Amino acid sequence: MRVMAQMAMVMNLDKCIGCHTCSVTCKQTWTNRTGMEYVWFNNVETRPGQGYPRTYEDQDRWQGGWELNKRGRLTLKAGNRLKNLLTIFSSPKMPSIQDYYEPWTYDYETLTDAPLQEHTPVARPKSLISGKNMDISWSANWDDDLAGAPELAKDDPVLQKVSDKVRFEFEQTFMFYLPRICEHCLNPSCAASCPSGAIYKRSEDGIVLVDQDKCRGWRKCVTGCPYKKIYFNHRTGKAEKCTFCFPRIEVGLPTVCAETCVGRLRYIGLVLYDADAVLEAASVEDDRELLDAQRQVLLDPDDPQVVREAERAGIPRDWIDAAQRSPVWSLINRYEVALPLHPEYRTMPMVWYIPPLSPVVDVVSDTGEDAEERGNLFAAIDSLRIPVEYLAELFTAGDTAPVTAVLKRLAAMRSYMRDINLGREPDESIPEAVGMDGESLYDMYRLLAIAKYDERYVIPPAHAEQAHGLEELATECSLDYEGGPGMGGWGPFGEGSGGTTPIAVENFQALKQRQTTNTLGDPEDKERRVNLLNWDGKGKPEGLFPPKPGQDRGAPELMDGTDPDAETDPKP
Amino acid sequence: MTTTLDLVLWVVLPYACLAVFVVGHYWRYRYDKFGWTTLSSQLYESRLLRWGSPLFHFGILAVFLGHVMGLGIPKSWTEAVGVSEGVYHVLAVGVGAVAGFCTLVGMAILVYRRRTVGPVFSATTRMDKVMYLALAVVILLGIGNTVGGNIIDHYDYREGLSVWFRGIFRFDLRPELMAEAPFTFQAHAVTAFLLFALWPFTRLVHVFSAPIGYLWRPYVPYRSKEDRLGQRRGNRGWERVGENRRR
Numbered sequence: 001m002r003v004m005a006q007m008a009m010v011m012n013l014d015k016c017i018g019c020h021t022c023s024v025t026c027k028q029t030w031t032n033r034t035g036m037e038y039v040w041f042n043n044v045e046t047r048p049g050q051g052y053p054r055t056y057e058d059q060d061r062w063q064g065g066w067e068l069n070k071r072g073r074l075t076l077k078a079g080n081r082l083k084n085l086l087t088i089f090s091s092p093k094m095p096s097i098q099d100y101y102e103p104w105t106y107d108y109e110t111l112t113d114a115p116l117q118e119h120t121p122v123a124r125p126k127s128l129i130s131g132k133n134m135d136i137s138w139s140a141n142w143d144d145d146l147a148g149a150p151e152l153a154k155d156d157p158v159l160q161k162v163s164d165k166v167r168f169e170f171e172q173t174f175m176f177y178l179p180r181i182c183e184h185c186l187n188p189s190c191a192a193s194c195p196s197g198a199i200y201k202r203s204e205d206g207i208v209l210v211d212q213d214k215c216r217g218w219r220k221c222v223t224g225c226p227y228k229k230i231y232f233n234h235r236t237g238k239a240e241k242c243t244f245c246f247p248r249i250e251v252g253l254p255t256v257c258a259e260t261c262v263g264r265l266r267y268i269g270l271v272l273y274d275a276d277a278v279l280e281a282a283s284v285e286d287d288r289e290l291l292d293a294q295r296q297v298l299l300d301p302d303d304p305q306v307v308r309e310a311e312r313a314g315i316p317r318d319w320i321d322a323a324q325r326s327p328v329w330s331l332i333n334r335y336e337v338a339l340p341l342h343p344e345y346r347t348m349p350m351v352w353y354i355p356p357l358s359p360v361v362d363v364v365s366d367t368g369e370d371a372e373e374r375g376n377l378f379a380a381i382d383s384l385r386i387p388v389e390y391l392a393e394l395f396t397a398g399d400t401a402p403v404t405a406v407l408k409r410l411a412a413m414r415s416y417m418r419d420i421n422l423g424r425e426p427d428e429s430i431p432e433a434v435g436m437d438g439e440s441l442y443d444m445y446r447l448l449a450i451a452k453y454d455e456r457y458v459i460p461p462a463h464a465e466q467a468h469g470l471e472e473l474a475t476e477c478s479l480d481y482e483g484g485p486g487m488g489g490w491g492p493f494g495e496g497s498g499g500t501t502p503i504a505v506e507n508f509q510a511l512k513q514r515q516t517t518n519t520l521g522d523p524e525d526k527e528r529r530v531n532l533l534n535w536d537g538k539g540k541p542e543g544l545f546p547p548k549p550g551q552d553r554g555a556p557e558l559m560d561g562t563d564p565d566a567e568t569d570p571k572p
Numbered sequence: 573m574t575t576t577l578d579l580v581l582w583v584v585l586p587y588a589c590l591a592v593f594v595v596g597h598y599w600r601y602r603y604d605k606f607g608w609t610t611l612s613s614q615l616y617e618s619r620l621l622r623w624g625s626p627l628f629h630f631g632i633l634a635v636f637l638g639h640v641m642g643l644g645i646p647k648s649w650t651e652a653v654g655v656s657e658g659v660y661h662v663l664a665v666g667v668g669a670v671a672g673f674c675t676l677v678g679m680a681i682l683v684y685r686r687r688t689v690g691p692v693f694s695a696t697t698r699m700d701k702v703m704y705l706a707l708a709v710v711i712l713l714g715i716g717n718t719v720g721g722n723i724i725d726h727y728d729y730r731e732g733l734s735v736w737f738r739g740i741f742r743f744d745l746r747p748e749l750m751a752e753a754p755f756t757f758q759a760h761a762v763t764a765f766l767l768f769a770l771w772p773f774t775r776l777v778h779v780f781s782a783p784i785g786y787l788w789r790p791y792v793p794y795r796s797k798e799d800r801l802g803q804r805r806g807n808r809g810w811e812r813v814g815e816n817r818r819r
Contacts, residue, residue: 081787088783089629090614090622097615097691129616130690192791195783200795213605216781217612234695237611250797462797 002275003299003310005319006186006206006350007249007268007459008328009258010338011179012448013356014410015265018145018177020044022257022266026181029256030243035235037103037128040140041242042257044179048153048390049143053099056228057342058157063093064226065189065345066282074283074346076189078223085195091219095228101139103128129234146175158393162386174359174387178394179265181257182229182242183341183349184208186273186297187282190241193224199239204462205270206350207244215239226345250462258457267451269326269458270319271350272299272310282346287397290343295333297348301326322460327447328352335436335444337406339395354448355395355403357410359387372418374430377411409434413445574747581762582747586740589769596772597780610778616691620681628678634671635714638664643737647730665722672715679711703774706767713760720756727754733761 026042045051059065063078078084078093106123114121127134143152153159184201188208191199198214199221201207210221210230217237221230230241245255249268253259258266274297281293299306301323310320323329331338331354338352357377364380365371381388381404388407392400412434419426420442431441447455601608614621642664650660683704686692721727736749750758771777 085783085786090618090625092622094614094618096618131694132690188792191793195786196781197783197785197789197793200793203794203796213608215609216778216783217609218783219612219614232612232615234613234615236606237609238606 001309003272003313004275005315006271006273008271008350010267010328010331010352012265012354013176014358015263016177016179017263018044019262021260021262022179025256025260035233038100039231042181043140044177046144046146046175047178048156048159050152050155052140053095053228055155055157059226065347076193084220088218091223093223094219104134161393162389176356183227183351184244186278186348189347190221190225190230193220195220207246210239210241212238249459252459252461254457267327267456269328270323271329272301272323273297274299282348287344288399291396291402294340294343294348298333316463319460322458325458337409344397355391355406357407360384372414374415381407413441416441417445578747578751582750583745586765589765592769593771600772608777611775613692613695617689620685624678624681627674628682631671631674631678635675638668643734668718672718675711699774706770710763710767713756717756717760733757
């Protein structure tokens with residue numbers, strides 16, 4: 001047994017209202033840059049729907065993930081190593097920008113620059129790829145809330161797997177939202193596809209990252225990832241992906257998507273797993289046994305033998321404690337209500353989902369029946385094949401039994417808690433019917449309904465006590481890093497070339513630019529004016545006041561420490 | 573009798589270009605690991621790339637192997653193993669012409685794509701254009717030599733140009749051999765060396781990232797946080813500030 005720790009997430013889909021706050025905050029944090037305009041490390045899809053990029057779950061077409069070869073051994077679906085190398089010059093299964101969407105902006109300038117005319121000027125959409133006028137015909141959330149569903153949703157690869165009868169009954173619509181980030185798999189096929197070996201799994205917390213200095217832009221990872229959660233930065237020519245907000249995780253904070261989730265539907269915690277068992281579990285022959293295999297790879301953190309092995313593997317004591325308190329472990333293996341997304345891809349994904357009961361509840365309440373009565377709900381789960389089969393295609397490789405079991409547990413929790421809330425005697429036959437006892441059903445209710453911040457996010461800080469080094473400015477020369485004083489600007493090979501710049505230096509440059517720029521590029525050929533809308537009240541940008549007599553227009557007086565009132569330190 | 577021009581062209585220039593080539597790559601790798609990439613434009617367009625890129629790359633790989641044969645292996649060696657002049661000649665011209673043709677067609681498709689597909693063209697840097705030009709001139713001259721130098725007017729480069737080329741690396745300088753070579757061979761050699769000097773500053777650096785190691789390495793690389801690239805090591809609490817921990 002080789003115990004390793006993995007940072008994992010569970011999302012409770014019943015609570016997702018599809019507000020896209022997670023996507024927006026994630027984008028603002030990580031992908032609001034040129035080259036990444038089309039990229040959403042976190043996106044929220046309406047299901048049924050095609051997803052983002054379009055039809056990414058159709059692995060016959062996109063060839064992502066793993067499969068068993070004729071000898072029963074695990075290989076990449078896109079081909080073995082040799083084939084992977086031979087197709088390196090033109091990666092044949094890579095989605096084009098049209099499969100994501102062509103990013104655009106609007107020509108806002110005409111709104112103010114247009115000459116006087118009879119009609120109101122309009123801001124036309126301009127492609128951020130070609131710079132030309134474009135017609136917007138697709139985007140990351142084009143089919144949000146089933147928009148255009150009669151035409152579009154029939155191309156949903158998951159819906160196509162569900163039997164004919166179900167497709168026909170699609171007229172009685174159901175829908176739910178599926179927020180997706182990188183799965184940080186135990187058996188990542190992106191890393192296995194990378195010819196350069198630039199994608200790695202961190203041995204401390206299992207977060208999968210791309211080494212930007214080692215990536216050479218071969219694009220194989222984009223094909224390799226069945227969830228299409230590796231993106232090609234078309235400006236820098238490098239692959240980028242969700243980082244599980246590792247800088248936040250390392251100091252014990254939840255990811256940005258989890259922190260800002262208004263539905264509080266995300267849970268983050270550690271799971272311990274047996275690294276030696278991963279390959280065997282991923283190679284189980286029957287797709288439908290993958291769920292159980294994946295559950296069994298995770299180790300019980302309360303088992304003394306596991307604790308001993310974990311300590312021997314060098315996992316710190318507070319991490320083991322955190323694994324024992326982990327909400328993720330509880331939801332996966334104690335209450336068994338969380339399921340992995342597409343276990344049949346055999347990557348052992350580590351973002352798990354609690355399937356939504358709401359489509360069932362909606363149908364029951366539409367009939368006028370009591371939607372919280374156990375009998376009604378249980379009967380509906382058994383008879384409503386549409387949502388259950390669909391959920392099974394998403395979470396259990398098509399096996400409806402585990403999905404039904406989860407939904408029944410959720411339904412039982414509702415009925416059981418209703419009795420308690422109404423002051424009735426709790427009916428102990430309800431938890432028994434789903435194989436639980438009253439106490440654990442109540443605990444599950446607590447975790448799902450009222451768990452506070454520190455119960456939803458049990459994140460032990462990384463043991464990298466380097467605060468001194470992180471400060472950058474405090475006691476060492478702030479320019480003392482490899483590559484010398486990178487004082488802003490681009491390297492000779494275009495944007496993004498050259499070494500990385502410490503954040504303090506970057507902040508200084510950004511602040512200076514923000515205060516003195518009037519347009520996007522800070523044009524040299526135009527006279528500089530201060531845009532007061534961009535001015536954040538810090539420092540005295542050049543041009544804010546007329547030059548004093550007898551004084552040249554020198555460097556902007558910024559952060560020079562002469563103004564005691566000015567707040568000069570950029571806040572992290 | 574070697575003139576000053578001969579010395580400059582066939583001794584000074586090769587050494588200068590090779591020096592730029594070696595030092596340039598070292599500098600680029602140290603300074604610009606992040607910019608060291610193929611800079612693929614497949615995201616914008618893949619229909620033309622699908623044909624052009626493999627044609628060009630496999631073609632140029634064959635051309636490279638041909639050069640290793642023709643420039644690197646002395647004539648006496650091939651004759652020693654029983655490859656006669658005639659057999660070698662047919663082989664070189666046959667394979668060389670096919671490889672050269674593939675390279676040329678591939679390159680034509682890629683240049684056409686770069687010029688006509690809007691997003692690809694706007695992602696093209698000035699350096700890319702210079703590089704394309706240099707590459708095209710070298711390849712065209714090379715194909716010209718294969719056809720012209722072997723069929724129309726025979727020039728045995730293995731007794732001239734190749735000996736000079738190997739001499740560069742053995743410090744056995746033979747500029748007079750190049751002075752006698754036909755003009756197109758001279759031009760091919762000069763432009764090729766200029767291309768070498770340009771090499772480290774273009775996207776051509778990706779040649780040195782050919783991921784051969786992928787065939788043997790384990791599928792999933794694990795890395796500990798501590799040996800993250802580019803990360804400055806922190807000091808231990810008891811160490812004096814400014815003293816870097818060495819391990």
